[in-house]
Structures are given as C-alpha cells and as structure tokens.
Amino acid sequence: MTIQDEQLPDISTGLLALIVRDVSLAVKRPGDVLNPLFFFAMVAALFPLVIGPGTEQLQSIGPGVLWVAALLATLLSLNSLFLSDHEDGSLEQMLVSPVPLAALALGKSAAHWLSSGLPLVLVSPVIAMTYQLSLSVTGVLMLTLLLGTISLSLLGSVGAALTVGLHRGTALLSLLILPLAMPVLIFGARTVSLVAAGDGVAGGLYFLGAYVLLMLSIAPFATAAALRISNE
Amino acid sequence: MWKFLHRLASPPHFYRIAINLIPWFAMPGLLLLAYGTYAGLFVAPADYQQGDAFRIIYVHVPAAYLSMMAYMIMAVSAGIGLIWRMKLAHAVAAAVAPLGASFTFLALATGSIWGRPMWGTWWEWGDPRLTSELVLLFLYFGYMALRNSIDDTSKADRASAVLAMVGAVNVPIIHFSVEWWSSLHQGSTLVRKGGPAMDAAMLYPLLAMIFGFTLVFGALLLRRLRAEVLFRERRKRWVRDLILSGNGKR
Numbered sequence: 001m002t003i004q005d006e007q008l009p010d011i012s013t014g015l016l017a018l019i020v021r022d023v024s025l026a027v028k029r030p031g032d033v034l035n036p037l038f039f040f041a042m043v044a045a046l047f048p049l050v051i052g053p054g055t056e057q058l059q060s061i062g063p064g065v066l067w068v069a070a071l072l073a074t075l076l077s078l079n080s081l082f083l084s085d086h087e088d089g090s091l092e093q094m095l096v097s098p099v100p101l102a103a104l105a106l107g108k109s110a111a112h113w114l115s116s117g118l119p120l121v122l123v124s125p126v127i128a129m130t131y132q133l134s135l136s137v138t139g140v141l142m143l144t145l146l147l148g149t150i151s152l153s154l155l156g157s158v159g160a161a162l163t164v165g166l167h168r169g170t171a172l173l174s175l176l177i178l179p180l181a182m183p184v185l186i187f188g189a190r191t192v193s194l195v196a197a198g199d200g201v202a203g204g205l206y207f208l209g210a211y212v213l214l215m216l217s218i219a220p221f222a223t224a225a226a227l228r229i230s231n232e
Numbered sequence: 233m234w235k236f237l238h239r240l241a242s243p244p245h246f247y248r249i250a251i252n253l254i255p256w257f258a259m260p261g262l263l264l265l266a267y268g269t270y271a272g273l274f275v276a277p278a279d280y281q282q283g284d285a286f287r288i289i290y291v292h293v294p295a296a297y298l299s300m301m302a303y304m305i306m307a308v309s310a311g312i313g314l315i316w317r318m319k320l321a322h323a324v325a326a327a328v329a330p331l332g333a334s335f336t337f338l339a340l341a342t343g344s345i346w347g348r349p350m351w352g353t354w355w356e357w358g359d360p361r362l363t364s365e366l367v368l369l370f371l372y373f374g375y376m377a378l379r380n381s382i383d384d385t386s387k388a389d390r391a392s393a394v395l396a397m398v399g400a401v402n403v404p405i406i407h408f409s410v411e412w413w414s415s416l417h418q419g420s421t422l423v424r425k426g427g428p429a430m431d432a433a434m435l436y437p438l439l440a441m442i443f444g445f446t447l448v449f450g451a452l453l454l455r456r457l458r459a460e461v462l463f464r465e466r467r468k469r470w471v472r473d474l475i476l477s478g479n480g481k482r
Contacts, residue, residue: 158398162391166381175377176395179370180402183409222398229390
C-alpha cells in the first residue's frame with residue numbers, strides 16, 4: 001500500500017475528534033470547568049459587598065461587573081488551554097498531524113468555549129438576578145455573553161498559544177489579551193446598559209456578531225502560527 | 233535602487249550606512265523643534281477660549297500621532313520579518329516598540345495635563361482618544377513583555393510578530409469601540425474637510441513640531457536600531473573585525 005492509498009483523515013473528522021476529546025476531558029475533570037464559574041460568581045459577589053446594596057446602583061453597575069467578571073473567568077481558564085497538551089506531548093502530535101493545524105486550533109477554541117464560555121452564559125442569569133436586572137435585560141446579557149465568549153475563546157487561544165511553555169505565563173497572558181479584548185468588553189457591557197436604559201439592542205449585537213466572524217477568520221491561523229513558533 | 237535596498241537589509245551594511253543617515257534626520261529635526269518650540273510659545277497668539285493652555289498641543293499632537301505611527305511601523309516590519317524572514321525587519325520591530333511606548337506615554341501625560349485646566353480633572357474616562365491611547369500603551373507593554381520573556385531571539389521575534397499583527401487588526405476596532413462612548417475630545421482641527429481650522433500663526437509651529445518630532449523619531453530609531461543590530465550580530469565575524477580594527481565608533 002502506497003502513501004497515496006492511505007486514507008487521510010479529513011478536516012471535519014479531525015476537528016470533531018479533538019472537540020469530543022477536549023470536552024470529555026473537561027467533563028472528567030469537573031474542577032477545570034467549575035473553578036472559573038466559582039471565580040465568576042465570587043468576583044460578581046464582591047461588588048455589592050464593597051459598594052453597597054442599593055437596587056438602583058446594582059442595576060446600573062450590574063452589566064459592567066458581570067462582563068468584567070466573565071472576562072476574568074475566561075482568562076483564568078484560557079491559561080490551561082494548551083498546558084496539559086504541552087506537558088503530555090499531544091501538542092506535538094497535533095503539530096505533525098495531517099489535519100491542518102489551524103483546524104485543530106479552531107477545535108481547541110470550540111472545545112474551550114463549550115467547557116467555559118457556555119457554562120458562563122448559563123450561570124449568568126442567576127448572578128444577574130442578584131443584581132436585580134429585569135428579565136429582558138438578563139436575556140440581552142445572555143445574548144451578548146454568548147457572542148462575546150466565542151470571540152474571547154478564539155482571541156484567547158492566540159495568547160495561550162504564544163505563552164505556552166513560558167515561565168510566568170499567566171500574568172503575561174492577561175497582559176496580552178486584556179487590551180485586545182477591550183472591544184468585546186465595551187460593546188458587550190454597553191449594549192446591556194443601553195437596553196436597560198430603554199435603547200435598541202440590534203447595533204451592539206451586530207457588532208459582537210461581526211467581531212466573532214473576524215476572529216473566526218483570523219484567530220485559528222494566528223494560533224496555528226504561534227503554536228509552531230513556541231514548539232520548536 | 234533595489235541594489236541599495238538590498239544592501240541596506242544586510243546588517244553590516246546597514247550598520248555603516250545608518251551612522252551617516254542619522255545627522256540627516258537629527259539636524260533638520262532639531263532645527264524644526266527649536267523653531268516650533270519658540271514660535272509655539274512666543275509667536276503664536278493665545279487661544280480665545282483656551283488661553284495659553286492650548287500651547288501643549290505642540291507636544292501632544294506630534295506625540296499622539298507618532299504613538300500610532302510607531303505601532304504601524306512595528307506591525308508592518310514584524311509582518312515583513314515573519315513572511316520574508318528578514319532579520320533587519322525584526323530588529324526594527326524590536327527597536328521601535330520602546331520608542332512607541334514612550335511617545336504614547338508622552339501623549340497621555342500631555343493630554344492629562346491639558347485636561348486639568350480644560351475639564352477640571354487630570355483624567356477623564358469619557359474621552360475616547362485618551363482612553364484608546366491608554367489601551368495602546370498596554371498593547372506596547374504586552375508586546376515588550378512577550379519579547380522579554382522569550383530568551384531565544386529568533387523565537388521572540390516571530391512570537392511577538394504574531395502578536396503585533398493580531399494587535400494591528402484590533403487597534404482600529406479598539407479605537408472606534410472606545411469612540412462609541414460620548415465624546416469629550418475636541419474634534420480634529422488639522423485633518424478635516426476645507427483645510428485646517430487654525431490660524432496660520434498657530435498652524436505653522438504645529439506643522440514644524442510634527443515634522444520635527446518625526447525626524448527626531450527617525451534619528452532615535454536609527455540609533456536604537458544600530459545598537460539592536462550590533463547586539464544581535466555580536467557573535468558574527470564583522471562585529472569582531474569592527475572592534476579589533478579599533479573603528480568601533482563608525
């Protein structure tokens with residue numbers, strides 16, 4: 001049998017296999033999924049304690065606080081995105097795999113979103129309730145978080161790939177990603193605040209959606225390039 | 233022309249050519265700065281609304297423009313280095329980052345000082361341009377931190393190049409998303425339809441300062457770049473020959 005006869009795995013098979021692997025790994029180590037969620041809830045719980053429990057005040061800072069907490073929680077989980085793969089050598093297998101590395105990078109981002117972004121979105125209404133946000137505002141908050149965390153998972157994978165294997169990578173990762181994540185944060189939080197003030201929701205969601213598309217078209221390739229550079 | 237560019241890209245040639253180029257940037261640059269400073273402080277009339285406080289634009293505007301220019305230079309040369317594997321391009325990116333960060337800091341500091349008499353506060357989060365300059369400063373810090381934390385020069389070059397290019401895509405988006413806030417910053421008086429909305433006595437010193445800053449920036453960049461090239465090539469034969477020939481100054 002020559003090499004040409006061998007069945008090469010196609011892109012979607014490799015992508016799906018990686019997503020299934022990563023998500024099942026996350027399910028088997030529930031701490032990895034739960035810790036960022038607890039962190040998210042705790043950061044959000046700090047603000048009413050230090051600022052005071054006034055309903056109006058909570059309603060006005062709520063969207064911003066929830067968004068910042070979600071961003072920080074995402075950063076916390078991004079740190080380990082490539083860490084275990086780097087330590088047990090499976091990252092090197094991905095680098096030599098016949099499946100394009102950018103597709104695998106996309107798979108890593110997708111799995112990261114499924115095990116960190118999506119749980120954040122699902123937990124957020126509970127926190128929003130403690131901030132006295134109305135039902136419609138909570139709905140918009142969930143929508144912005146849904147779109148925003150996809151962008152953050154994609155953007156963050158670039159930073160995680162650049163810092164994998166570096167000492168003190170955690171602080172560096174935050175320094176790299178936080179300024180780049182500013183548009184998502186601003187549009188996410190401001191859209192929710194504007195809706196709470198009675199404004200339309202479409203503009204902000206369009207922007208967040210456009211940003212997801214932009215990140216989808218850049219981040220996997222940048223992550224792949226960064227992985228190759230940091231693993232030679 | 234191509235031959236000249238090709239030679240310029242080789243580190244030993246660049247090192248020799250740059251020393252002759254620096255005065256061509258530094259001398260006219262310093263002259264323009266001297267004229268701009270004098271005319272800006274003494275010749276230009278006080279603004280009818282802002283009084284003498286407006287004079288800080290003679291430092292603020294050039295610094296703000298160079299802070300963004302430097303990021304563009306950094307991202308473009310990082311891209312050239314990544315794609316065509318040009319060593320000198322990576323050295324440019326490495327040399328320009330601290331300069332860009334310094335000019336960003338200068339723009340922030342002067343903006344803040346100007347804000348004190350104008351807005352009555354040192355810092356105003358509602359001003360989108362000042363806020364996006366701050367984000368730009370953080371982008372520079374991230375870039376330099378990534379570079380510093382990788383020991384291998386070639387690896388640091390390429391990793392930070394990826395970051396600079398992702399950052400360059402994001403810079404305009406960051407700028408406009410911050411601008412989405414209600415704006416306090418006064419609109420651009422220089423670049424607008426129908427020419428600059430500024431009296432000639434105020435305008436000429438500003439133009440002189442902008443060109444002077446740019447030229448001095450070029451001279452500083454060349455100087456930094458020479459040092460960077462020398463450091464990167466420290467194990468090469470031409471550097472050893474240069475030092476042994478006792479001609480280290482040239």
